[in-house]
Amino acid sequence: MTSFKFLGTLVNDTLTWDTHCHDLLKKAKQRIYFLRKLRSFGVKRDILLLFYSAIIEKILTQSITVWYDRATMSDISKLNSVRRNAERIIGISLPPLVDIYHQRMESKINNIMKDKFHPAYKYFEYLPSGKRFRAFCGNKRFVNSFFPAAVKYYNDNYKSFVKHK
Helix, strand or coil, X not given: CCEEEECXXXXXXXXXXXXXXXXXXXXXXXXXXHHHHHHHCCCXXXXXXXXXXXXXXXXXXXXXXXXXXXXXXXHHHHHHHHHHHHHHHHCCCCCCHHHHHHHHHXXXXXXXXXXXXXXXXXXXXXXXXXXXXXXXXXXXXXXXXXXXXXXXXXXXXXXXXXXXX
16 A cells, blocks of 8 residues: 655545554654653643643644544544543643544534635535535535535534524
8 A cells, every 4th residue: 555645634545544544653653652741741731731722733644634534433533532531631631633623523513604705615605594505416425525524514514504604
């Protein structure tokens, strides 16, 4: 299996995310060591949390809107295990990857909807009811990509989006 790095994301020739998730897991586990060392030196919890957010979570969630929906449950579980290890080390609850994914998806949806000149704006057109976006059908590769997933998420969680506006 061959892969290449494109904008920091590993893409392989079978268009699966195993290689990318394995790379993220490897990098995040290396950083957990430093988090343990900081804790052993008696560093305060606030600083440990800051280290986790800046160093480890940044790695775990690198381009998460691209790969999360198509990653296997096994890969996501392994990445969440790193987060759970960090929780034990720091001593506080940290958000699971699915929550971070949904938060970033909502942010991207809102940014796209605000910019009429965004290339993906056409995917976020309201139906005549004014409450939902149109669903997608057709090419399986496109239907399984970010935009249809974002539209489905918006349609399923319309009320939460209205509260944020």
